[in-house]
Amino acid sequence: MSHDAPPARGTRLGRAAGANGTYSTVSGVVLLLPGSSRWHPGPVRPLARALARAGGADGLVAHTLVHGGRGSREEDARWAVGEVVRRYGDVPVCLAGYDAGGRAALLAAGHEAVNCVLALAPSLDEAPGAAAREPVKQLSGRQVLIVHGTNDARCDPEASFRLAARAKKANRATCRFEVHSDGHGLRDHRFEVVALAVDFVLGAMISGRWSRPVTDALAAPPPLGLRMPLASGFGRSLRG
Template sequence: MSHDAPPARGARLGRAAGASGPVPTVSGVVLLLPGVTRWPPGPVRPLARALARAGRAEGLVTHTVAYGGEGPREADARWAADEAVRRYGDVPVCLAGHAAGGRAALLAAGHGAVNSVLALAPSLDEAAGPDTPEPVKQLSGRQVLIVHGTNDARSAPEASLRLAARAKKANRSTCRFEVHSDGHRLRDHQAEVVALCVDFVLGALFTGRYSRPVTDALAAPPPLGLRMPLASGFGRSLRG
């Protein structure tokens, strides 16, 4: 595994959150990739807080990846995964991104340390036309969850559905949830989105177990498992 210097634009890992103690044992890492910085923040910040709380006992550490320029690239996500390996050794890594960060996470999934990818409202429609589809081979062998609001006017939900359908053919461990009437920032149903993401990340990195909706989505054939509705109140039963 190579440990390259940060890309020219100055990518870096933010402060670690999660595993605690005098000498914390890190068993898994989530690298959070926000979208383009000039837009209001999406769901990355509340997700970071929720993961730090929920994964502390498992030895989970989260880092938000900072970068210059217009936003994240595949190179930034790959560098961040290299840096996680350099700091923590041979532990599983989840790439979790929103918007352009979601696309970067999907593209960098082939990194050897990555075992799972979480893409929230990934910006795919601006990246490739019908004659140049986004690659999916790098998703093979990874756990993949895509979440998209049906009213997203900035990143087309149809684009992530097409990508998920192609990915499912190469990788059965792919599912996609639709958040009815929500927009690009997934703000209207933020609590449910965050609960879904936490359930997926902990299952992918540690337990291999998921809530019933995620299990059903992974097992269902297309298009059912790729258009799974995110139920209102998701997560309440998990806490109860």
């Protein structure tokens, strides 16, 4: 599917959240890519609300991609980036996904409008040797953050670590945080996960600055910057 090809039937961009809804005021767009289950959306909904609150005054808009149920999520994500460019013009785009949406965000990052990628508990191919086959060149030139719970029983956190290690070689602006004792839905530390995601997105798309933990993770060599622990209470005194 090309960037301009129509999406699978039923696939669409959800209503915009943030800014004031006029194209002239939009400075950046976050595309939120949900997981494979509508019953277990993970942190996508609270993240959309938090991004609208934190970045709306600076022109940040968030759209949740509604998957039509056919075709691949990667193809839908590529279409969505093209649709954002059609609607808003030359603005930076963040692909932020959870579960299957996390993998789609990583794979669809090659579009020239994408400037950062956020993958929360990404669902990656865990077959033997699969990590070495997942492409990473499309992440070059993007800011990349992967977040994974260490007790994720559905998507192996070590798979995202292996992918992050390969991505770091192609793109130094890659980091990964581990949420100790949390599972696939990242429920136990939801506040911290959302705060980390917002800090990363705002830094990549608006301010050019991050909190100290994110700055350190981006700068640290592997494996340190790829196994950065997400501290309890992160976000309660950001930039303080």
